Amino acid sequence: MIWNPNKECMSRDEMSALQGKRLHKIVEYVYHNVPFYRHKLQERDLTPDDIRTIEDIVKLPYTTKKDLRDNYPFGLQAAPQSEIIRIHASSGTTGNPTIVGYTRKDIGVWSECMARCLTAFGVGRDDIFSVAYGYGLFTGGLGAHNGVEMVGASVVPASTGNTEKHARLIRDLGITGIACTPSYALYLAETMEQIGITKDQIKLRVGAFGAEPWTEKMREEIEERLGLKGFNIYGLSEVMGPSVSYECQAQHGSHINEDHFYPEIINPVTLEPLPKGQSGELVFTTLTKEGMPVIRYRTRDLCSLMPGECSCGRTNVRMTPIAGRSDDMLIIRGINVFPSQVESVVLSMKEFAPRYLLVVDRINNLDTLEVQVELRQEYFTATFDTPAAIDELKKRLRDKLRSVLSINAQVQLKAPNAIERSQGKSVRVIDKRKLQ
């Protein structure tokens, strides 16, 4: 099934014409409403009239996460506050999160895009669909929620946590679809096994998995253990949230909702656009967004756009799975974590040396984050000569990390100078998760 054949199956010429028209309009809109973009265009002697076709996009400057941070909180918002009906936030590289405001129309576009994803996965009005992304500032929960309502399925806003209860609901309500991170799906499978819910007692048949990288091997395992078919869904809050791209039944790349989110692949070092088929950094321009449009936003995700047509009948371009990042962002339990966030917390506590090591692992299908810090010799005093005092110090660090990162980290206290120094750029992250 295809939710919107008019947009998902356009000819290339029609799509390019539509994108060109929308690009001109969005550039004109930000030029007049966002001083940041106006200055950037003026620096290049550009006016909106110079942007007429989609090919003209290469004339425009890139936008980065740093630009979003520098303009915290509402500097890049184009619509007046009275038009904003929802605000989400995602992790920033340091203290400030990235704030994204949505107008009523944005929420409508988002729901439409989400409905296209769910329809491609085979979800329809007869389904009972559980959303097990976190509801809150994170775009996953509410984003998926609106889409499920749009297609007319019954949405169960399970959110994360209380996995046992969720497992019982899946059995008792006959839930047929679920959206969550792939690692949470495995955790759910494990929980079901522990409490004695077997595959033949549940009716799950569709899984919408995203918000973190995953592999074909994980897909096979989830499908085997939950008895469903798992589909990839991709998105990022700076651009919209989940629904930027989605797999169809052919499961050969993820179709991009390119009438709303125009993709480019660039060389992350030279910033040169790359031809279709080559791997590089994914860049998006929001063609219709009102609240906080972004022009050529560098996602830092590495992938390629796939040439050729898809057997499912959709013509919108597909992207390959994300192969990595061109920065040091980590995705832990679906949450974006930057080492610099941890650094800012460690530096704020005088008891620790300004060095740290993040160890990321996946244990029983749940991502774990361990933060190793060194005791500072001069701050180790008689006050700390009991485990109770040291555990209290660790707890203070853990609490601060949780408030900044939104996830729980284990704190591993090391002796002074125990964290290895390396020549040149120090190794701050060890990611033990096997994703390939």
Add this chain to the structure above:
Amino acid sequence: MTVNQLSIFLENRAGTLTKVLDLFKEAHIRIIASSIADTAQYGLLRIICVDPQRAYLELERAGVAVAFSDVFAVELDERPGQIAGVVRGLSEAEIGIVYMYSLFLHGKGLLFIRADKPEEAREVIRNTGLRCVPEKELPEWGS
């Protein structure tokens, strides 16, 4: 009257204790008593030694997380009930024992106590009739 105890943070992995003990050996500093508070991730080594100031400097120079703590060194003999008497006295005076450990040698013993109210604890220990050994006597104690 208290004595200087060295409190040392140790990571819970092979070799960390050896490294610290070797520093004492190389500096020819005799360890009189020791105890370890152990947790799954780390340990706190507590050491009473001769010349704790020099030991502190050696450890500090080697980059070890070390601190001085004040503990009582209560002298005991072979009569049963002495430790119970001290503990009861502290408890009745509502003084918390942060930790304690002991040493016995040739019929004489030392009970090392860290108390949360040192001034009041000193009074209580004195009232039990037991003696606190001063630091300068420790090197010769028991010999």
